[in-house]
Amino acid sequence: MAMKSKVLIVGGTGYLGKRLVKASLAQGHETFVLHREEIGVDIEKVQMLLSFKQQGAHLVIGSFNDHQSLVKVVKLVDVVICAISGVHIRSHQILLQLKLVDAIKEAGNVKRFLPSEFGTDPARMENAMEPGRVTFDDKMVVRRATEEAGIPFTYISANCFAGYFLGGLCQPGFILPSREQVRLLGDGNQKDDIATYSIKTIDDPRTLNKTVYIRPPQNILSQREVVQIWEKLIGKELLKSSISEQEFLAIMKEQDYAEQVGLTHYYHVCYEGCLANFEIGDGAEEATKLYPEVKYTTVEEYMTRYL
Numbered sequence: 001m002a003m004k005s006k007v008l009i010v011g012g013t014g015y016l017g018k019r020l021v022k023a024s025l026a027q028g029h030e031t032f033v034l035h036r037e038e039i040g041v042d043i044e045k046v047q048m049l050l051s052f053k054q055q056g057a058h059l060v061i062g063s064f065n066d067h068q069s070l071v072k073v074v075k076l077v078d079v080v081i082c083a084i085s086g087v088h089i090r091s092h093q094i095l096l097q098l099k100l101v102d103a104i105k106e107a108g109n110v111k112r113f114l115p116s117e118f119g120t121d122p123a124r125m126e127n128a129m130e131p132g133r134v135t136f137d138d139k140m141v142v143r144r145a146t147e148e149a150g151i152p153f154t155y156i157s158a159n160c161f162a163g164y165f166l167g168g169l170c171q172p173g174f175i176l177p178s179r180e181q182v183r184l185l186g187d188g189n190q191k192d193d194i195a196t197y198s199i200k201t202i203d204d205p206r207t208l209n210k211t212v213y214i215r216p217p218q219n220i221l222s223q224r225e226v227v228q229i230w231e232k233l234i235g236k237e238l239l240k241s242s243i244s245e246q247e248f249l250a251i252m253k254e255q256d257y258a259e260q261v262g263l264t265h266y267y268h269v270c271y272e273g274c275l276a277n278f279e280i281g282d283g284a285e286e287a288t289k290l291y292p293e294v295k296y297t298t299v300e301e302y303m304t305r306y307l
Contacts, residue, residue, distance in 0.1 A: 002203070004027070004028050004029045004030070004203060005029060005077075005078035005079045005111070005112070005202055005203050006029065006030045006031075006032065006076065006077040006078045006079070007024045007029045007030070007031050007032065007077060007078070007079045007080075007081060007199070007202065008032045008033075008034060008060075008073060008074065008076070008077040008079065008080045008081070009021050009024065009031065009032070009033050009034065009081050009083065010034045010080065010081065010082040010083065010084060010100060011034075011082060011083035011084040011085070011116065012033040012034065012035070012049075012052065012083070013033075013035070013045050013048050013049065014083055014084065014085060015085075016083045016118060016194065016195065017083035017084075018048060019194070019195035020081055020083055020195045020198060020199065021033055021052055021057060022055075022195065023195035023196045023198070023199045024081075024199050025055050025056055025057060026196075027196075027199050027200070029079075029199065029202075030058070031052075031056070031057045031058070032057065032058045032059075032060050032073065032076055032077055033049065033052050033057050033058070033059055033060065034060055034061075034062050034073055035049055035059060035060070035061060035062075036061070036062075036063050037061050037063070058076075060073045060076065061073075064096050064099045064100070067099065067102065067103060067106075070099065070100060070102075070103035071103045071106050071107050073103075074100075074103050074104055074107040074109070074110060075107045075109055077110070078109070078110065078111050078112070079110065079111065079112045079113070079114070079202045079203075080100065080104060080110055080112075080113050080114070081113075081114040081198065081199075081202070082097055082100060082113075082114065082115050082116045083116055083118070084096060084097065084116050085116075092134075092135070092138075092261075094116060094135070094138040094139055094141075094142060095138050095141060095142070097115055097116060097142045098141070098142065098145055101113075101142065101145045101146055101149055101151065102149075104149070104151055105149040105150075105151060110151065110152070111152055112152050112153065112154060112202050112203075112208070113146060113151050113152065113153045113154075114153070114154050114155070114156060114198060114201070114202070115139070115142050115143070115146060115153070115155070116139075116142075117139060117155050117156050117157060118156050118157075118158045118194055118198070119135075119157070119158065119159065119265075120136070120157065120159065120265070120268070120269070120274060120275060121155070121157040121211060121213070122135070122136035122137075122139040122140050122143070123140065123143075123211070124274065124278065125268070125274065128264070128268060129264050129267065129268070130264075131257060131260050131261050131264065132260070132261045132262070132263070132264020132265050132267075132268070133264070134261065135261065135265070143155070152208055152209060153209055154201045154202070154207045154208065154209075154210060154211075154212060155210070155211040155212070156194070156197070156198050156201070156211075156212055156214065157211055157212070157213045157214065158194040158197075158198075158213075158214040159213075159214065159215070159275045165226075166226060166299060166302055166303060167306065169182050169223070169226055169227050169230060170185065170223040170226055170227075170266075170270060171183055171185075172262065172263055172266050176306065177230050177303070177306050178238065179234055179236065179238075180238065180239060181238055181239040181240070181241070182227050182238045182239075182240055182241075183240075183241050183242065183243055184223055184224060184227070184240060184241070184242040184243070185223060185242075185243060185248060185266065185270035185271060186242065186243075186244065186245060186248075186270060186271050193214070193216070193294065193296040193297055194214060196294055197212070197214050197287040197288075197291060197294065200287070200290070200291050200294065201287075201290075204290065206285060206290060207285055207290070210283060210284055210285055211283075211284045211285075212284070212285045212286070212287050212290070213280055213284060213285070213286050213287065214286075214287040214288070215276075215280075215286050215287070215288065216288050216296045216298070217288065218298045218299070219296070219298060219299050220276055221299055223270055226299060226303075227240075229299055229300050229303055230303055230306075232300075233300070233303055233304060233307060234307070245267075245271050248263075248266075248267060248271070249267070251263075252264065252267070
């Protein structure tokens with residue numbers, strides 16, 4: 001039986017990062033979690049790191065401001081997975097990964113790099129609107145640097161995170177579902193297993209130098225279909241209103257920069273259907289077909305937690 005790769009998680013205390021650490025350990029990988037020495041008095045982060053250690057992870061110190069510290073850590077592992085934030089309402093740090101690419105290139109031992117992607121495939125968003133396109137442009141900068149450095153890679157395109165989109169019934173600014181009303185974006189008809197599938201790809205030759213799309217068949221749903229599932233669960237029909245494309249764009253332009261970036265992404269997802277309006281085609285893979293043994297969480301199962 002082949003040895004499982006040693007995995008380094010960068011951004012391991014973040015929203016997705018902590019799930020990647022858990023999934024890596026669960027699948028039997030020796031797992032390393034990068035953290036800065038200067039954590040300060042962030043008690044929650046310290047407690048999380050200690051819990052990782054108790055579960056068997058190795059805590060390793062490194063900093064994007066110290067190239068040699070990154071090289072030293074990277075030399076310990078076979079696979080590097082980065083999950084630093086690309087969300088402007090939190091902190092947009094995508095281009096920091098260029099320093100990680102430099103460290104991986106110098107170390108010379110990494111057999112797979114998964115940069116911080118996990119959302120919409122940036123290669124398909126070359127015509128995205130400003131200012132939201134900055135997210136996709138920056139991710140493409142990291143992709144080009146990775147490929148030019150000759151670093152083996154896998155890009156994960158996981159579409160919409162359930163915690164952000166399902167909880168608020170796909171409404172910007174909401175993370176809990178209303179039992180009374182919902183506002184549909186247009187006609188509402190455009191169409192926590194990310195970590196598990198991501199870790200599955202790292203030792204799989206079928207995913208080498210490819211994009212892997214996570215498209216669970218039962219979860220390719222429009223906003224209206226998500227609302228219908230919630231209505232079924234609560235046994236009640238919500239009062240519905242809608243916002244036209246023109247109204248949405250007008251409201252978006254009144255927001256600050258960070259909000260505009262996020263709303264642009266909602267626009268492309270909900271008005272243009274950018275996540276499901278294409279065939280995957282050759283040169284890419286779909287996760288649920290590669291790993292049918294993984295039982296993914298359906299939207300209905302996920303939504304029951306809000307009852």
